[in-house]
Every structure is written in C-alpha cells, then in structure tokens.
Amino acid sequence: MELVLRTGTADDTLAVGAAIAPLLRFHDVVVLTGELGAGKTTLVRGIASGLGASEHVASPTFTLVREYVTGRIPIAHVDVFRLDRVQDVVDLGLDELEDGACVLIVEWGDAVEELLPDDRLRVELTTEEPTADPEARRIVITAVGPSWLERADELAIATDPWRPGT
Numbered sequence: 462m463e464l465v466l467r468t469g470t471a472d473d474t475l476a477v478g479a480a481i482a483p484l485l486r487f488h489d490v491v492v493l494t495g496e497l498g499a500g501k502t503t504l505v506r507g508i509a510s511g512l513g514a515s516e517h518v519a520s521p522t523f524t525l526v527r528e529y530v531t532g533r534i535p536i537a538h539v540d541v542f543r544l545d546r547v548q549d550v551v552d553l554g555l556d557e558l559e560d561g562a563c564v565l566i567v568e569w570g571d572a573v574e575e576l577l578p579d580d581r582l583r584v585e586l587t588t589e590e591p592t593a594d595p596e597a598r599r600i601v602i603t604a605v606g607p608s609w610l611e612r613a614d615e616l617a618i619a620t621d622p623w624r625p626g627t
C-alpha cells in the first residue's frame with residue numbers, strides 16, 4: 462500500500478507528521494529515506510509534536526540515539542548518516558525498541574532497511590526538479606507488513622489533505 466503526498470512548506474510536512482502520530486503504536490518502526498535536506502527530521506518533529514512530546518527534535522548526529530519521552534508513546538530517534546556505523550546505530554535503535562516500549566524512527570533508512578523488522582512504515586521524501594518550487598516535497602508513504610496494512614485505510618484518511626488532486 463502506497464500513498465503519494467505533496468507538501469508545499471516545512472509546516473505542511475510537520476502537519477503530515479502530526480497526522481500520522483495518532484496511528485502509531487508501541488514498538489512501531491518508521492523508516493525515513495531521502496537526501497540531506499529533504500525534510501526527514503522535520504517529519505520526525507511533526508510526529509513528536511503529534512504524540513505530544515515537548516522535547517526539541519534534532520538530528521541525533523553525535524548521540525546516535527535521541528529519546529523524546531514526554532508524549533503518548535516515547536520515541537527513539539536514530540540517524541544512520543555515517544555508513545560505517547549503520548550496524549551500530551541500528552542495533553542501538555533496536556535495543557531501545559526491545560527494552561523500552563517506544564516507537565523507533567530511523568532516518569536514512571535505505572541503507573538499513575534489511576536490518577529492520579518486516580513490519581514498518583516507510584516514508585520517502587524527495588525534492589522536486591531544481592527549477593520547480595524549492596519548498597515542495599513529494600512524500601511517498603508505504604505500509605509494509607500486516608500491522609501497517611491493517612492501518613492503511615486510517616493512514617489514507619489521515620493524510621488525505623496532502624494528496625495531490627484530491
């Protein structure tokens with residue numbers, strides 16, 4: 462199941478994250494792929510705010526894992542930006558997922574997808590052609606595995622405002 466969305470501003474992308482948040486359950490895995498600057502961390506910020514977390518969300522560049530624990534479900538946020546650390550970072554994230562009841566969100570998921578559980582929400586963000594609107598983003602959400610397929614209808618309804626041409 463795949464949903465194609467378009468956001469026109471960073472605030473829109475925040476709103477998409479906040480719209481997805483109510484569907485999240487303990488032990489979910491969300492994988493975000495896209496180039497640097499595509500808006501992955503912005504989307505995490507939206508999810509965190511939708512879960513009611515009040516911590517500042519930034520890329521976990523030096524800490525490897527950041528945790529936001531003040532919302533409905535705690536978030537473990539990892540960013541696999543250094544390819545030599547992929548396994549370490551994913552292991553850390555998966556440990557968090559096992560130990561604490563939380564949602565694991567992984568940025569730069571492309572390189573790590575095969576290391577992650579089969580059941581996951583995949584979100585791919587892309588910028589448009591260089592000549593087009595610099596703030597526009599295409600967001601493709603893919604529900605992978607039974608627990609996400611079960612939520613596909615809800616996901617489609619929640620993200621309907623950003624579906625182009627609807």
Ligand SMILES: Nc1ncnc2c1ncn2[C@@H]1O[C@H](COP(=O)(O)OP(=O)(O)O)[C@@H](O)[C@H]1O
Pocket residue numbers: 468469470471472473474495496497498499500501502503504520568595596597598
């Ligand atoms: N539609 C949009 N969605 C997300 N971010 C956008 C959008 N338009 C502009 N931006 C800007 O692009 C940058 C995205 O940065 P960030 O979320 O850190 O990306 P990433 O984590 O993918 O490297 C931010 O400065 C944000 O304000």
Ligand SMILES: [Mg+2]
Pocket residue numbers: 501502503520540568
């Ligand atoms: Mg980032």
